[in-house]
Amino acid sequence: MESAKTALAVHELFDHLLTAEDESDVAHYVRAIVSALGAESYVFVSMNPAESPASRSSHRFLIGCRPEWCQLYNANKWFMTDPFLDYSMNNTEPVCGSQIEASTPGQKDMLVSAHENGFRSGFVVPVHTSDKERIGVLYLGSEKSEAEGERIFTANRMYFRSLAMELLDWSINAAKNEVLLSHSITTKDVRIVTLLKNGFTAEDIAKEMDVSVQTVYGIYKKIKDKVGVSHISEVVKFAEVNGLLV
Incomplete structure (x- = not known):
């Protein structure tokens, strides 16, 4: 009992x-x-x-x-x-x-x-x-x-x-x-970085999101600035280490 x-x-x-x-x-x-x-x-x-x-x-x-x-x-x-x-x-x-x-x-x-x-x-x-x-x-x-x-x-x-x-x-x-929160990373940012991790090119991402390639590169720059790195591949690594990918 x-x-x-x-x-x-x-x-x-x-x-x-x-x-x-x-x-x-x-x-x-x-x-x-x-x-x-x-x-x-x-x-x-x-x-x-x-x-x-x-x-x-x-x-x-x-x-x-x-x-x-x-x-x-x-x-x-x-x-x-x-x-x-x-x-x-x-x-x-x-x-x-x-x-x-x-x-x-x-x-x-x-x-x-x-x-x-x-x-x-x-x-x-x-x-x-x-x-x-x-x-x-x-x-x-x-x-x-x-x-x-x-x-x-x-x-x-x-x-x-x-x-x-x-x-x-x-x-x-x-x-x-x-x-x-600390890096002001949005849901859209995470989605894009996840697509990058999965092998999508900027052209692929532009087609997936129905935006221009130039817009995708602009988003890349904003994400790099948020994380404080110089190359988008470093953002992918940062996302992996911190468990951000979906």
Whole structure:
């Protein structure tokens, strides 16, 4: 009976999460979901796997853990050698934290600090897009013993995996909307760049949009100015990296 009530409550929270309007709402419902499923701390990060770890310009975070842990993580640059991120780059199977080995002194220090800051037991949930242009990692923690915490995480892995997938979708859309807004890129701009990516020439695009070729070149110039590049091929690359293509 208790498990049925928990499942119902989690389903209702997922419904709220799917209609959340902003990041604070998303964070609120994620916190409620992971708490209902036996976790006490979480960090979700999404990134472009082709980006160097030191850059982190494409990284997006949703944080539900002690601020001290985040400060230590950044101060020690553990993002450069994080074994959980390494695992998640090439795997999609959720795994208990104890199953991922630390192979360097820095990684061992990271795990000790994690255990002291809300991740005594942990669970790592990687999630990838179909083209692997962006991946996500949901890292869950509990103050429960490793054995007890990991038993609970494993029992609820289906929910945690669903949550990670929803968060990756949210992250992709949020990042895309930020880029569109910050560069004043329109729906028409995206359509044209997508046609370029698909091999359309300026003449093809002019015919597709029922405008002159000169008009298409004028649009090219405006898009290049918005992005701040000198060649239209660079716009296509920018759109690919930022997930703007349709």
